[in-house]
Amino acid sequence: MALVERDDILRQLDLLLAECTAGSGRVVLIDGPVGTGKTELIRYCGARAAGSGVTVRAATCARAEHVLPLGVVGQLLRGLPAGDGETGAGTVCTGPDGAADPDTARGTDTLCEEATQDGCRGREARADGAGRAARIAELLDVGAAIAGRLGRDPDRELAQIHQELTLLILDLSKRGPVLLCIDDVQYADVPSLHFLLHLVRRLGSARIAVLLAGDLASHPLDLPFRAELVRAPEFRSLRVGPLSPAGSRDLLAAATPVTPAPSVPDPYQVTGGNPLLLTALVQDDRGFGQPGPEVFGLALLSCLHRGEPVAVQVARALAVLETPVPDGVVAPDTATLAGMIGADVPAAARALDAMNAAGLLDDGRFRHKVARDAVLGDLTASERTDLHRRAARLRHQQGAPAATVAAHLVEGNDVQPPWGTGVLVEAAEQALLDGRPERAAACLRLAARSAAGERERAAIRARLAHAEWQTSPAAAARHLSPLVSAAHAGLLEQRTNAALVRQLLWHGRSAEAEDLLARMRAVAQAEPEDDAAEVHDLEVWLATVHPPLARRRRGPAAGSAVPAAPAADSWLRSAALLADAMAAGGHRTGREPGPSGITGAGVAGTGPVGSGLVGADRAESALRDLHLARADPWAGEVALLALLLLTRAPRMDAAVAWCERVLADPDLEDQTARAMATAVRGALALEQGDLAVAADHARAALRRLPAKAWGVAIGLPLGTLVLAATRTGDLEEAARQLVQTVPEEMVASRYGLDYLHARGHYHLAANHAHAALADFLACGDLIRGWGLDAAALVPWRIGAAEAWLRLGNVDQARQLAQEQLGRPGATRVRGLALRLLAAASPPGRRLQPLTEALELLEATGDRLGQAYVLADLSRVHDHLDQRRRARLLLRRALHIATMCGARPLAQELLAISGDGRAVFGLGADQEMITGLTDSERRVASLAVMGYTNREIALRLYVTPSTVEQHLTRVYRKLNVKRRQDLPADLWTDATHTG
Structure with missing residues (x-):
């Protein structure tokens, strides 16, 4: 050192x-x-x-x-x-350990007597220089014997x-x-x-x-x-004391020439300037300056064990008290530490002061997790359990928060009746609100062991099922059968039964869900208003998500509302409102009764969404407040319905932003919510024509939760992956996904529509038009049978029209396209319907619907839809002998199809154009592109997309002459002669150009 x-x-x-x-x-x-x-x-x-x-x-x-x-x-x-x-002569008889042996030498008393006779023998030995070593040994043995006999009071001898x-x-x-x-x-x-x-x-x-x-x-x-x-x-x-921050750095610099990485913590903050710990930082296998258990942890334990035993006990108590809630916890006071180890307060205070002075602690807290973990690792399992139990009792007596006390109860595997159960349940609710379902589940599992009766045990099990649902719906499924029995025994509240119905349906257990629904309906007829409100909200939600189980809804008259009682679940009410808005196609205002007769005005002040909100506004409001609903079993359903409504509004950007925030949250423990957000993000990318992103997110969603955990909801990510693979031409991948076993009950839910719709497009791409038509018409039969045609859950008429065109039945295709256009619906779906109407019309009547379709699809951001429409427009202009315009549109369609990853469409267009350079050649040096001014890049990017000079001028609010001047400079800077030679790299700018 x-x-x-x-x-x-x-x-x-x-x-x-x-x-x-x-x-x-x-x-x-x-x-x-x-x-x-x-x-x-x-x-x-x-x-x-x-x-x-x-x-x-x-x-x-x-x-x-x-x-x-x-x-x-x-x-x-x-x-x-x-x-x-x-010479060292002169001996004394000793035993094996070097002490005087009373059996072979003179007795101790005799030696003592001789040693005190004026020290004559000693002086003689010194005078002639002989026997010093022997005499010292003899005196030590005698002195030890005397001291052992007399204790702390030395006598004359x-x-x-x-x-x-x-x-x-x-x-x-x-x-x-x-x-x-x-x-x-x-x-x-x-x-x-x-x-x-x-x-x-x-x-x-x-x-x-x-x-x-x-x-x-x-x-x-x-x-x-x-x-x-x-x-x-x-x-x-x-x-002597610990080193200063500068001294700490100097010691490390003297010990090793390695320069610490920026991520390495400050050595003084980790060690408090303790030289022994600083040296351990260098020696640790984790690398320069990174504390690890191998050397640093052992060095810290060495420091503790070289001190007083009470210091080790205090350090252990401190480590246990910090373990459950290390972030933001205040260092425990000395009295708490002393109480945990059964020591007096002054002794504990001295130990704390000594550890602070040595740099082992920083104001009574461990400086690094490795230090705390090393102390915990020095405990046996029984010692740690005992300390946690003591900590729980002390913290409860001190009035500590439930989360703190419960953490010790869980670590100590001890309920501490009669107060422990209540503390654990309270802590679990707080953990759910904080987004910590694993912590909540641990509390509830322990609480269930000491429940006072069957009703309390059933309620705790229901909360446990919800907590485990957030991390693994498959694991939570083991609670469903006992909960169903408890529900039929009248042990659960209606709001708990409603959540249980949703979980049963997720796992495809529709028969059990239907039986439970029958009981809930019977209870609602005889029980107070809040029970009736719960059942009504559940019926509204069922009618959109699991329609076969919902009763035919005959809601209140227009303008009236079903009130929500104070005890009703406001997030179930929110799910009902969003489902009702979706059933109406997302276009009804909050004060207009939907198919259920429910209105936003009827729940003003009772739930997370306010009165008078249109569907999209209500959806955004729900997503903003969703962090308040982590403890509610309906939060996930509210999020999904809100995102789907935003997609149809269209407010896709808001939906994408919310999904990205969820996926970017590193602390989110709700794996079900993360998986669902991933699946929805994939579906959104699919609607935007971003096929690679759609497929990646769909695969990620299926990896995040196993197929069994997805239940009937697997139709959402599976449908996205099948459709994305089909659009990219990877029919083998689509076929592999379609052979997966899915729950039979999936087709009785809205998730089954996503699956059937994707399978229909796979059959269409595989030239199985009849099979495709059957899937699309099956979607239509289900949707119309459920009374959800206005919801536009999937554009089944668009798919069926494409299938009829493949089969040569233009009249049926035209009829379906016209039906779709005659219904209120999403802007994107209207654009797709106009394209199909054009395809079913004579060539001379195609230009107007295709032009309108392009505008609609550009407004919604559906790039793949734009590529198909541009390709059709190119054919129309070619038919009208407008060759130059046709080529520009074809090139633009080719660029978009390539950027989307739609290989079948790109290959088809490439074969028509006969110009491979448009996609695969004539790339430009990135430095050449960066040499363009912002104005030049905007003009060039639109030219790459195939816009004429006049169209570019209209978009950028400049004159055609200005556009021409910009393009001339662009050609010169990029060393090209015509717009067909402009590099495809400019496409990334085109997506951001007005």
């Missing part, structure tokens, strides 16, 4: 040796926290002394050996080398032994300077301390230096010893 920021102390140690050599005895005490380099300083001084010819004797004390009388003196003096001409040992050392110092070093002196045995005092009193002009080191704050020295030591004129005290 490099000695950084220790210059003053090193000078004092050099002075100590100089004074000792000059004949001035000195005593120096180095005091400081554990791990701050006291041992390194002793080694430094010892090495300097030995190099100068000084006799160096060293001893290291240990807590376990403080009961051995004269153990420290024995380390210092046993084996002391004889001077010149000394022991004092005489101290005197003779002192005279032996003084005699040795006459031959040369002597340095006695004692490390961890706080653990020295009392008889040895008394000997040291005896020696210190006689230093005077002797060439003897005594160097002591210890952590006296954590373990004070024997009070009489310290009081007399500090009075000695030869005494000097030095204080």
Whole structure:
């Protein structure tokens, strides 16, 4: 270890040796926290002394050996080398451990008596220089025996032994300077301390230096010893502490030439400047400056165990108290720590102060997770459990938040009746609100073990099913059968039953859901208003999402409303409102009754969406407030319905932004919500014509939840993936997805429509027009049978019209296109219908509907739809002998199809154009493109898309002459001769151009 920021102390140690050599005895005490380099300083001084010819004797004390009388003196003096001409003759009988053996030598009492007879034998031995080593050994054995017999009070006999040992050392110092070093002196045995005092009193002009080191704050020295030591004129005290931030960096720089990465935490913040921990940072296998359990954690444990036992206990209690809620938790007070370990408060306070002083803690808290984990790892499982149980009791008595107490209950696997169940349930609700379903589930699993009765146990199980649903619907399914039994036994509230119906339907258990619905309807007829409101809202939601189970809805008369009682689930009401708006096609205002007779005005102030909101506004309002609904089982359904409404509004940008926020949240534990957001993001990308993104998100959604966990909702991501693969020409991938087993009940839900619609397009691409027509018409039959034709859940008429065209039945195709145009619906669907109407019309009547279709699809951002319309427009202009216009439109369609990844369409258009350069050639150096001005890039990007100069001028609000001038400069800068040679790289600018 490099000695950084220790210059003053090193000078004092050099002075100590100089004074000792000059004949001035000195005593120096180095005091400081554990791990701050006291041992390194002793080694430094010892090495300097030995190099100068000084006799160096060293001893290291240990807590376990403080009961051995004269153990420290024995380390210092046993084996002391004889001077010149000394033989070391003279022996004493010893046992195997070096102590006097009473069976083979003279008895202890005899030795004591002889040792006190004026020290004659000792003086004679010193006078002739013989037998010093033997005499020292003999005196130590006798002294140990006396001290062991007399305890802490030395008598005259022991004092005489101290005197003779002192005279032996003084005699040795006459031959040369002597340095006695004692490390961890706080653990020295009392008889040895008394000997040291005896020696210190006689230093005077002797060439003897005594160097002591210890952590006296954590373990004070024997009070009489310290009081007399500090009075000695030869005494000097030095204080050593942790390094400064700059010193910490200097020590690391001296230890390794490696430059720390920017991500490496500040060494001082991690170690508090403790040199031992700083050295461990360098040695750890995790890399320079990164604390790890291998070395850093062990170094911290070493510091703790070298201190007092109470410090280890306090550190363990602190680690346990920090474990459940490490973020933002206030450091526990000393009384709490003392109560956990059964220690008195002053002892715990001293331990905390010592750990803070050593840099192990920062104001009573661990500086790094590795440090806390190392302390926890030092506990046995039973020790940790016991500490958590104690912590739970203490925290509850102190009135700590339920989340804090519950975390300890869970870690301790102990409910602590009678108060534990309530604390666990309260903590679970808070965890759900905070988006921590795993924590909530852990609390609820423990709470269920101590529920007071069947009703409470059923309620807890229902909340547990909801918590587990957020991480794995498949795992939560194991609760459904017991909950169904509890519901039929009347143990669950109606709002809980409503959530149970949704979970049953998700897993395709429609028969059980129908039985439970029948019971709910019967109860609603006889129970208070809130039960009726719950059932009504559930019926409204069912009519859109699982229509076969909903009763034919005969809602209130127009302008009336079904009131929501205060106890009703406001998020179920929100789901009902959104479902009702979707059933109406998203166009009805909040004050117009929908198919259910429900109005936004009827729930003003009762739910997350306000009164008078149109469908899209209501959807955005619900998404904004969704963070308030994490504890509600209907939150996920509200999110999905809101996103689908925004897609049809169209407010696709808002839907995409919400999905991206969810997917970018690294702390989101709700895997079901993340999977659903991923699936919806894929569906949105599909509607925008971004086929690669759509397929990627659909695959990611299917990976995030296994097929069993998706239940009937698997139709959404599976349908997206099949349709995206079909559009890109990857029919093998689409076929692989279609052979997957899906729940039979899926087709009885709205998710089945996504699946059937995608399968129809696969059949169409595979030239199975009859099979495709059957799937599209099946979608239509289901939608019309459910009374949801206005909802436009899938554009089945568009698909069926395409199939009829393939089969040569133009009249049927035209009829379906006209039917679609005669209905209110999404702008995008209207654009697709106009294209099909044009295809079913004579060539001379196609231009107007195709032009209108292009405008609509551009407005909604459906790029793939634009490519198909542009291709059709190219054919129309070619038919009208407008070749130049036809080529420009074809090139524009080819660019868009290529950017979308629609290989079948791109290959078809490429074959027509016969110009591979339009897509695959004539790329430009990126530096050349960046050399264009913003105005030039805007003009060039629109030219790449196939717009004429006049159209570009209208879009950019400039004159055609200005456009021509810009293009001339673009051609020159990019070294091309015509707009057909403009690089496709400019397409990325086109998507952002007005």
